């Protein structure tokens with residue numbers, strides 16, 4: 001078995017990140033580098049998040065998804081200009097045209113309505129749409145703040161793993177379009193062939209995922225789907241498109257999917273991103289004659305372009321001409337193993 005033909009995920013304890021012991025930090029960064037290069041997915045322990053935050057998030061999500069459809073549609077994502085709110089079953093269609101069997105509630109950094117980027121029409125930045133459920137905003141907001149702080153520490157570990165100074169990327173994260181999704185996969189015994197979520201890579205730097213049940217599968221270098229069961233107390237972390245690009249493909253944005261669920265399932269990915277306007281291009285140390293630099297991208301435009309191609313309400317705005325894709329927009333599945341397969 002070569003390292004890229006992994007059959008399980010590495011586990012990395014990140015408690016040394018942000019600490020005072022540079023050697024322990026460097027060992028953590030080295031472990032992150034191996035995991036990012038050989039697998040693109042890992043379990044992260046030692047993150048320090050209190051269990052009550054997960055419990056509060058799950059309770060809030062359970063209450064929200066149990067509300068009647070009409071009530072959830074009061075915060076329908078298509079009512080927002082910055083991609084926040086309720087995503088009903090069937091709204092999202094991934095590459096390969098699988099209609100996912102899931103509903104979601106999407107939020108991100110909760111900016112004031114007076115934020116200049118929001119007022120200027122940025123499609124990803126601005127305020128959240130909050131449902132009128134007592135305690136929802138408090139519990140979900142507390143989780144968001146805590147997981148984003150873990151993400152900032154992890155970014156320092158990945159920066160060092162890429163050969164940068166640990167704080168070398170911090171200045172790129174001042175107002176990031178880092179989205180938290182509350183995803184509910186209902187159990188449907190009738191569904192014969194529905195995937196929970198079609199195969200894809202994540203569009204940001206990396207993802208911190210908390211799930212309640214098995215179902216996630218990741219593709220290894222041989223194209224074989226590997227099960228990723230939840231590990232209690234650990235985050236599942238995966239490399240996204242931006243880190244694949246910074247490393248010119250040395251780190252892999254590993255394709256993943258959720259197969260048809262055998263039980264009701266909740267999942268909570270936090271997609272950690274850099275600021276909307278960040279120009280991401282391969283770092284020079286990853287470029288040589290055998291590895292020519294891939295074209296760069298604007299982080300937020302990439303996120304928006306990918307999102308706009310997979311959400312029905314945005315595709316309708318594109319078709320209706322009220323919305324335009326950025327000029328640099330790539331097709332879906334331009335990263336990860338699927339892209340490698342397409343390239344032959």
Ligand SMILES: O=C(O)CCC(=O)C(=O)O
Nearest residue numbers: 197202211216258267269
């Ligand atoms: O539900 C999961 O386990 C993964 C969800 C996911 O991959 C995503 O939302 O991007």
Ligand SMILES: [Fe+2]
Nearest residue numbers: 200201202256
């Ligand atoms: Fe994903």
